Amino acid sequence: MENFSLEFERPVRELQDKLDKMQIFAREHNVDMTRQLDELEKEIETTARDTFANLTPWQRVQLARHPKRPYSLDYIERIFTDFLELKGDRCFGDDAAIVGGFAKLDGRPVMIIAHQKGRDLKERNRRNFGMAHPEGYRKALRLMQVAEKAGAPIITFIDTPGAYPGIASEERHVGEAIAVNLREMFNFTVPIICTVIGEGGSGGALGIGVGNAVMIMENAYYSVISPEGCAGIIWKDGTKAAKAAEAMKITGPDLLEMKIVDEVIAEPVGGAHRDHDKTAVLLKNALLRQLANLDDLSPEGLVNHRYERFRVIGAYA
Amino acid sequence: MPLFGRPKFASVTYIKKPSNLAGPTDIAAETVSKEKPKDTCKGCNGSTPQHEVTANLGICPKCEYHNPMTAMQRITLLSDANSFRELDSNMKSVNRLGFEGYDRTYLEKVKSTGHNDAIVTGLCKLDGQEYAIGVMDFRFMGASMGSVVGEKLTRLTEAATSRNLPLLIVTASGGARMQEGCLSLMQMAKTSGALARHSLAGLPVFILLTNPTYGGVTASFASLGDIILAEPKALIGFAGARVIQTTIKAELPPDFQTAEFLEKRGLVDRIIHRKGLRRELSLLFSYFKPGIDARS
Numbered sequence: 218m219e220n221f222s223l224e225f226e227r228p229v230r231e232l233q234d235k236l237d238k239m240q241i242f243a244r245e246h247n248v249d250m251t252r253q254l255d256e257l258e259k260e261i262e263t264t265a266r267d268t269f270a271n272l273t274p275w276q277r278v279q280l281a282r283h284p285k286r287p288y289s290l291d292y293i294e295r296i297f298t299d300f301l302e303l304k305g306d307r308c309f310g311d312d313a314a315i316v317g318g319f320a321k322l323d324g325r326p327v328m329i330i331a332h333q334k335g336r337d338l339k340e341r342n343r344r345n346f347g348m349a350h351p352e353g354y355r356k357a358l359r360l361m362q363v364a365e366k367a368g369a370p371i372i373t374f375i376d377t378p379g380a381y382p383g384i385a386s387e388e389r390h391v392g393e394a395i396a397v398n399l400r401e402m403f404n405f406t407v408p409i410i411c412t413v414i415g416e417g418g419s420g421g422a423l424g425i426g427v428g429n430a431v432m433i434m435e436n437a438y439y440s441v442i443s444p445e446g447c448a449g450i451i452w453k454d455g456t457k458a459a460k461a462a463e464a465m466k467i468t469g470p471d472l473l474e475m476k477i478v479d480e481v482i483a484e485p486v487g488g489a490h491r492d493h494d495k496t497a498v499l500l501k502n503a504l505l506r507q508l509a510n511l512d513d514l515s516p517e518g519l520v521n522h523r524y525e526r527f528r529v530i531g532a533y534a
Numbered sequence: 535m536p537l538f539g540r541p542k543f544a545s546v547t548y549i550k551k552p553s554n555l556a557g558p559t560d561i562a563a564e565t566v567s568k569e570k571p572k573d574t575c576k577g578c579n580g581s582t583p584q585h586e587v588t589a590n591l592g593i594c595p596k597c598e599y600h601n602p603m604t605a606m607q608r609i610t611l612l613s614d615a616n617s618f619r620e621l622d623s624n625m626k627s628v629n630r631l632g633f634e635g636y637d638r639t640y641l642e643k644v645k646s647t648g649h650n651d652a653i654v655t656g657l658c659k660l661d662g663q664e665y666a667i668g669v670m671d672f673r674f675m676g677a678s679m680g681s682v683v684g685e686k687l688t689r690l691t692e693a694a695t696s697r698n699l700p701l702l703i704v705t706a707s708g709g710a711r712m713q714e715g716c717l718s719l720m721q722m723a724k725t726s727g728a729l730a731r732h733s734l735a736g737l738p739v740f741i742l743l744t745n746p747t748y749g750g751v752t753a754s755f756a757s758l759g760d761i762i763l764a765e766p767k768a769l770i771g772f773a774g775a776r777v778i779q780t781t782i783k784a785e786l787p788p789d790f791q792t793a794e795f796l797e798k799r800g801l802v803d804r805i806i807h808r809k810g811l812r813r814e815l816s817l818l819f820s821y822f823k824p825g826i827d828a829r830s
Binding site for chain 2: 381446477
């Protein structure tokens, strides 16, 4: 995975490798190559800027799924302090595909609810690739109820291909678990801010996505069905995923225009995975900005604001 | 499908019998006449002529399979004659994404069903009790939920809340409508939000799950009934069986995702045979009217 790069990232990757080698050479032979190194760095910057200036929706989907992309816990550790994970749905078990708990955002207590993917094979399995079972959504609801008592704003990070499609999931009614979250999230009197940090896969994403503010990272997507799934159903051809990604308008600017998201958070050139620290700062700034806006609203005001926010979404005549 | 002797339902209040006689059997009696035996029961694969099934509220006389009903057939079954007033019948879908082929498919369905989208909503009475009803019609693009379904259902729920009425939603859906992208996903939240307000007002929601109910509909309003009813053998789930099979690469239990499977696992309050549906619903409504008939 250390060497993983997407097809369209390759030119940047190759220059990066060259830079790395040059740095090692300079160090080992004690040669001053500052000028060459600077030039190469500039070239990398330009190439990355060119490559990333006009990404297709499908390329963004690939970036959203990039194995080196920052996941929720990467952001949590960089943005918040005193994260105190809280587990379990008090009913069946603890679902590692969704993590949650108290944390402090610049000293202010908040409740975090977030999908979590795994970095290596073992963790991926444990986290079920970020695909939660019903107990994940029920844990999320329980923690949101705790947040309501504590008066702590709820901050969610969405990063899932979808709720898990399996027998156990159906037996324990994942649809009901998501539905109840949707309903109950409308009743909380604390601010709710949701950010799609990678994959916003359908109902599994929305299940922790009813916020006063909904944001999306530049190279993330939010969709009613995976592009592959859509292509399979509509064109009977799963390989037309790129076309489906285009047709469903699943990335930031389109979602902003349809009022599905309120803000698109820019990523460093080359994508979030190239600089976790810098991306975390950008995300943190956006969270603080949104939270400050919502602080003007009363508890009832927040409930009404959230209702009206979703009430207006739709296209009909 | 001219079940009531009319090919299409231009008028939503159309019914022949006076209200006190309009029980399920009376409705069925009207429907036999002009049917030609063409299609057959979906449950036992072709052994029963369509008109026999139709005459029996869509229930196959041989295998008891509950075949689909149209939205208007369902409303007629569950309301007093001439009591139904439709809401937002003219609301139409807009191809906001410019999705290839959507306009054509949509217009075809408008033509073939006589409805402007996959749900019919309105206010009606059942045994004198006024209530709000929304019925999804699977013939219309698999009753997929797009903006129109979401908006009509939200308006219906808001109307029920402001008028202090119970709400019944009869579901059938393949899920969210892909052709409307994320706009359709958001309808799940919108409808659930309206139901939250209805619930806070202390009003009851009844859901009748019919075959098939899936995806975003299951993961929103279809699962939010105070009472969740289902028709026998209806298939109900979040993910489709094929998707699950592809994911887990294992055999699924034989009764997987049936109403019976879900009743056993605690999602469904009652499975109701269509012939008893009207009576049971009326009885259920009566439990939410404290003080009336308290001593009788």
